[in-house]
Amino acid sequence: MIELNMENPLLKIQTEKESNAKSYPRHFPFVIKKAKGMMVTDTEDKIFYDCLSGAGTLALGHNHDVVVKAIEDVLKQQIPLHTLDLATPLKIEFMQEIFSILPEALRDTTKIQFCGPTGADGVEAAIKLVKNATKGKSILAFQGSYHGSTQATMSMSGNLSKKQHLQSLLPDVHFLPFPYEYRCPFGVGEGKTAQISAQYIENVLDDCESGIASPCGMIVETVQGEGGSIPADIEWLKEIRRMTAERGIPLIIDEVQTGIGRTGEMFSFEHAGIIPDVIISSKAIGGSLPMSVVIYKEELDQWNPGAHIGTFRGNQLGMATGLATLRYIKENQVMDNVKARSEQFFAGLNTLQEKYEEIGDVRGRGLMIGVEVVHPQGNKDRLGHYPPCGKLAATIQERCFKNGLIIEVGGRHSAVMRFLPPLTITEQETAEVLSIFEKSVMESISML
Numbered sequence: 001m002i003e004l005n006m007e008n009p010l011l012k013i014q015t016e017k018e019s020n021a022k023s024y025p026r027h028f029p030f031v032i033k034k035a036k037g038m039m040v041t042d043t044e045d046k047i048f049y050d051c052l053s054g055a056g057t058l059a060l061g062h063n064h065d066v067v068v069k070a071i072e073d074v075l076k077q078q079i080p081l082h083t084l085d086l087a088t089p090l091k092i093e094f095m096q097e098i099f100s101i102l103p104e105a106l107r108d109t110t111k112i113q114f115c116g117p118t119g120a121d122g123v124e125a126a127i128k129l130v131k132n133a134t135k136g137k138s139i140l141a142f143q144g145s146y147h148g149s150t151q152a153t154m155s156m157s158g159n160l161s162k163k164q165h166l167q168s169l170l171p172d173v174h175f176l177p178f179p180y181e182y183r184c185p186f187g188v189g190e191g192k193t194a195q196i197s198a199q200y201i202e203n204v205l206d207d208c209e210s211g212i213a214s215p216c217g218m219i220v221e222t223v224q225g226e227g228g229s230i231p232a233d234i235e236w237l238k239e240i241r242r243m244t245a246e247r248g249i250p251l252i253i254d255e256v257q258t259g260i261g262r263t264g265e266m267f268s269f270e271h272a273g274i275i276p277d278v279i280i281s282s283k284a285i286g287g288s289l290p291m292s293v294v295i296y297k298e299e300l301d302q303w304n305p306g307a308h309i310g311t312f313r314g315n316q317l318g319m320a321t322g323l324a325t326l327r328y329i330k331e332n333q334v335m336d337n338v339k340a341r342s343e344q345f346f347a348g349l350n351t352l353q354e355k356y357e358e359i360g361d362v363r364g365r366g367l368m369i370g371v372e373v374v375h376p377q378g379n380k381d382r383l384g385h386y387p388p389c390g391k392l393a394a395t396i397q398e399r400c401f402k403n404g405l406i407i408e409v410g411g412r413h414s415a416v417m418r419f420l421p422p423l424t425i426t427e428q429e430t431a432e433v434l435s436i437f438e439k440s441v442m443e444s445i446s447m448l
């Protein structure tokens, strides 16, 4: 655990007065003064590269010029800042822009629900939507998934430590094995994990003794984010789309972290060429400000007026910044940059993996990249992989922070270093991030 700098009076107040549930300040004990692009400056004028990007929210980095201008324009035009779900020209323009970034097959056949502006509220709405439409009750979710921190979304998320003190979460959630190749849940690996997982799931869907009655939907991340940047195999995604479609089970893709260009396509399901029934989008779609929407096929629109309400569904500033961000991504070929920088990251990290036994796996999609840190003195598992090493990951995170790089850890045992840079990261910045990362890995290994 990083030592807190108690000489900083502002940090002292935070440490003493903010809830024990606070989270990020435990890893990044600084006070942020200002930020631009991917650079963050603290109150002691130390500068950091930010590879956390507000947990994947800041598609264009901090305070991008188009985002700042969008906010200024709203204020100058006296657009009301709060409108519940009433119409404004800005809201309609934003809606149209969202429809325009959908694959053609969805563009004219979908509806949109504006949610309370968190990813978790979007997930809650999506589940209500499919429950209403199908009259089903069981939810199919995946081991290792993360869908939020409300009690219903936690019910659908894999992480057990956060649930252990909460009784009576949402019942009827059933967890299926995700195709996590490196730690194959079937102990097989070797390119077979996805195929076995798909077969297993199809069997569950048809088994009259599966124990799962009337599913209302299947919710999946195409790249498990908090779960450790684990990309689902593309063929597997096609398979789960096929089998859910054949059985009339709505497929809900949680694009909260993967959406809006993060993986190199506007929506991550596009890599598989599939069409989901429901898409949940938050984080980047608000262009730095709170925003959450559910986009769904219109035949599912069977819920009653007011079925999913919430006061803060009309965040006009978020609509303006979201609109500006979506346009900027489209008009400036930002996804080409995502692909190029992704290759650069993978090339650099794969070289590190060859050099250091402690780097067990390098994986991800686009600019959602994970490095699983392992313990070379531990016993290998049946796939020949060393055990995850959360302690080393924590040390690397600490060294990175000291060396000027903000990077999150995630995954099982918190052993995965998670790179979530802005989509606009430059070649030079990527090289700097990789260099700080390698330095920090070397320092951490020597400290073990």
Ligand code: PMP
Pocket (backbone or CB within 6 Å): 055, 117, 118, 119, 120, 121, 123, 146, 147, 148, 149, 221, 225, 226, 254, 255, 256, 257, 258, 282, 283
């Ligand atoms: N779904 C996914 C895939 C996420 O990554 C997150 C947040 N990390 C959420 C849902 C929840 O979003 P929020 O924290 O805004 O509620």
